[in-house]
Amino acid sequence: MELPNQIETWFSARGWQLHQHQQDMLDCADDPATLLIAPTGGGKTMAGFLPTLSELATTEHEGLHTLYVSPLKALAADIKRNLRTPVDEIGLPIRIEDRTGDTTQTQKKRQRADPPHILLTTPESLALLISYPDAQRMFKGLQRIVIDEIHALSESKRGDQLFLALSRLQAMCPDLRRVGLSATVEDPAAIAHLMARHPDPCKILHAEAGAPPDIEMLEIDEAPPWAGSGGRYAIPSVLREIARHKTTLIFHNTRAQAELFFHDLWLANEAQLPIAIHHGSLAREQREKVESAMAMGALKAVVCTGSLDLGIDWGDVDLVIQIGAPKNVKRLVQRIGRANHRYNAPSKARLVPANRFEVMECIAALNAVRDHDLDGDPRGSGPRDVLCQHILIRACAGPFNADDLYAEIISAGAYTALSRAQFDDCLEFCATGGYALRAYDRWQRLLQTADGNWQLRDPRASQRIRMNIGTIQDTDTLKVRLKNRMGGKPLGEVEEGFAATLTAGDTFLxxxxxxxYEGLREMTVEVTRRGGDKPKIATFLGTKFATSTQLSERILMMFQQQDWPELPPATRDWLHLQRKASQLPSPNRLMIESFPHDGRAQTVVYGFAGRNAQQTLGLLLTNKMEEAGLGPLGFVATDYATLIWSLDPVNQPHDMLNPATMRDGLETWLAGNAVMKRTFKASATIAGLIERNLPNARKSGRQATFSSDILYDTLHKYDPDHVMMQITREEAMRGLVDFGRIEQMLSRVEDRIDLITLDRISPLSAPLFLEAGRVPVRGLAEERLMADEAERLMSAAGVPMTAPKRWAVPF
Structure with missing residues (x-):
């Protein structure tokens, strides 16, 4: 495809010429599927749209031509803003609109009746669009779908939902062409497999690498603390960097950390630099205000989270600061790319480890970025809770044939290996609720007609199904508003569990x-600005990332060095002390330390398997210690290690770390555990068994939990092989407990386990004693401690503890 004259003239007027990868995208415009991997600032979004702009500039097209899907509402709005510039300046008769959760109902209704040429949307809004009976009419002229930041979507259930919707679109529009865009893909072949229009392969285009990034550790006068994750010690140095640069993005891994850091940063901001905060729990009005200020270059810094991770180009950002270890190389690369968002300019970033151990992870991450070594773990087959939701979405659009729907689904993303039996189980669940629930009318949602097709039993059910579309489970929150008679200014939202702990007069960020906090009114937290200076911490449901496998392996390799010239002196001395007092962990061995402390036996397992897996390891090992009579009392876990304290020490770790018996123990433990109920609630909500949103009402988190607990207990007792119980087990094993990484770790070390017995705390274990989030273990140890305490008290009182075998009862 040649670039039309009017577009080429516009490029030339600015002294621009097409990059090779942009020309390549024009050349393969008619290919069924294309994946473009281009560095940040390389014009990959323009490359994705050039074929569309060229086609619409030279031919008339009625209705929707191109659908653009991004993970973030803000990214869709940003693309719309940037795309309007060339379209308006060239004078192309192209309508561009966005459709997200922020779009008004009036606009949404009009878009379905009269769609624009280019529609920018999110996976959830697309799923909603294909659920309407008029979807065939709306999408009849669709020529191309552009999926931006496809790496981010491919790693989540939102991506699974998107590819299922794509299978529906492809069935409605057989000639639909697919385009995927990303700057950070560790396995291009895997993403291309998701993008492919089976059996047609997906072409992979690689752009030339941009300028290498300028990335270093931030120079800070003070050494990092031994524990904690806030980065507060670095605030003076961060303020100096803010003053020296035009606009700085300061990334945090969680919303609560961002709030705390911003508060402390503002209190230390004596120069009154214009600084703001941006994250997903803030009110839309506040986020838009910050975004607008960034676009105008009115801010010196923005403290943010994943809400600004992706390819948004606001203002003149020339520095990125990452507070805390990035946990994932791809995430770090993505965040680095927000600075100097240009092809020929190096992105500038500085890392601030939140504690002494994170220094190691930050160095490992920097080395991985320099080596262009991205990380990522395979996700496996498509989750069936998302599949169940998709079947209900398909039913909302009208009657369907099961054979045709199955053929569509196995052409989509991670569902290519889905068996017909698995599909039929999901269809039966959507139709009747399954064996244990088929007697209840509320779950009788589909029926099969005489011609063999399936349809909604009651067409009115479509409204409730649409109200609950989506896979994001960040929903147990309450709105926060300033208190006044008219319903005050919205500030954002906090977790429902946090709100339940508040009493009048409490303060939070x-x-x-x-x-x-003034009170709760109609499920809204009412507040005033009379907060003072010392807040409680608002708890947000933002993701707590686990360190990737690749970063963990790099840290283990660093331990093998004789010296560490790239590490700061405090960290280097600490590691030398560990090597002298004990030893350092190694890649192909599992190191376990055992020592006494505070009157208890302490066991530290250095698995380097990530926080979720180390947490699960603590649960499993304390279970086995309980069986062995060692009296475990509790544990705490980090990304790197699990610390267990008990009455008696562990002497035979090999017996406890057998993969087969551990899996059996995990499944037994999971069966009646809160982890399973939490997982069941999430999957049952996605699958449509539990409705959070109802017409004119919304269940509170407590109501939803109560409903899901009753359902879980019923199915666990009467139908343990119900499809929802199968899904729950699958999701728990690969999600909350991350058992796969435990098995991977045990497979790597086999029987090479080093038990090191010490007479005191080791340097490497010391920070674990400062970690929050300790988990108590209730068991025989409590009885032993109570018996010991009773004996001590009675002995102090002069009461002999040798009791007669029979008591004489006087009358």
């Missing part, structure tokens, strides 16, 4: 300001 939201949007960088301290507010005072």
């Amino acid at each position: 939201i949007g960088g300001q301290v507010v005072r």
Whole structure:
């Protein structure tokens, strides 16, 4: 495809010429599927749209031509803003609109009746669009779908939902062409497999690498603390960097950390630099205000989370600071790319480890970025809870044939290996609720007609199904508003569990300001600005990332060095002390330390398997210690190690770390555990068994939990092989407990386990004693401790503890 004259003239007027990868995208415009991997600032979004702009500039097209899907509402709005510039300046008669959760109902209704040429949307909004009976009419002229930041979507259930929707679109529009865009793909072949229009392969285009990034550790006068994750010690150095640069993005891994850091940063901001905060729990109005200020270059810095991770180009950002270890190389590369968002300019980033151990992870991450070594773990088959939701979405659009729907689904993303039996189980669940629930009318949702097709039993059910579309489970939150008679300004939202702990007069942080809790009114947290300076911490449901396998392996390899010239002196001395007092962990061995402390036996397992897996390891090992009579009392876990304290020490770790018996123990433990109920609630909500949103109402988190617990207990007792119980087990094993990484770790070390017995705390284990989040173990140890305490008290009172075998009862 040649670039039309009017577009080429526009490029030339600016002294621009097409990059080779942009020309390549024009050349393969008619290919069924294309994946473009281009560095940040390389014009990959323009490359994705050039074929569309060229076609619409030279031919008339009625209705929707191109659908653009991104993970973030803000990214869709940003693309719309940037795409309007060339379209308006060239004078192309192209309508461009976005459709997200922020779009008004009036606009959404009009878009279905009269769609624009280019529609920018998110996976959830697309799923909603294909659920309407008029979807065939709306999408009849669709020529191309552009999926931006495809790496981010491919790693989540939102991506699974998107590819199922794509299978529906492809069935409605057989000639639909697919385009995927990303700057950070560790396995291009795997993403291309998701993008492919089976059996047609997906072409992979690689752009030339841009300028190498300028990335280093931030120079800070003070050494990092031994524990904690806030990065507060670095605030003076961060403020100096903010003053020296035009606009700085300061990334945190969680919303709560971002709030705390912003509060402390603002209190230390004596120069009154314009600084703001941005994250997903803030009110839309506040986020848009910050985004607008960034676009105008009115801010010196923005403290943010994953809400600004992706390819948004706001303002003149020339520095990125990552507070805390990035946990994932791809995430770090993505965040680095927000600075100097240009092809020929190096992105500039500085890392701030939150504690002494994170220094190691930050160095490992920097080395991985320099080596262009991205990380990522395979996700496996497509989750069936998302599949169940898709079947219900398909039913909302009208009657369907099961054979045709199955053929569509196995052409999509991670569902290519889905068996017909698995599909039929999901269809039966959607139709009747399954064996244990088929007697209840509320779950009788589909029926099979005389011609063999399936349809909604009651067409009115489509409204409730649409209200609950989506896979994001960040929903147990309450709105926060300033209190006044008319319903005050929205500030954002906090977790329902956090709100339940508040009493009148309590203070907490939201949007960088301290507010005072006044009361709960109609499921809204009402606050005033009389907060003072010392807040409680608002708890947000933002993701707590686990360190990737690749970063863990790099840290283990670093331990094998004789010296560490790239590490700061405090960390280097610490590792030398560990080597002298004990030893350092190694890649192909599992190191376990055992020593006494505070009157208890301490066991530290250095698995380097990530926080979820180390947490699960603590649960499993304390279970086995309980069986062995060692009296475990509790444990705490980090990304790197699990610390267990008990009455008696572990002497035979090999017996406890057998993969087969551990899996059996895990499944037994999971069966009646809160982890399973939590997983069941999430999957049952996605699959449509539990409805969070109802017409004119919404269940609170407590109501939803109560409903899901009753359902879980019923199915566990009467139908343990119900499809929802199967899905729950699958999701728990690969999600919350991350058992796969435990098995991977045990497979790597086999029987090479080093038990090191010490007479005191080792340097490497010391920070574990400062970690929050300790998990108590209730068991025989409590009885032993109570018996010992009773004997001590009775002995102190002069009461002999040798009791007669029979008591004489006087009358």
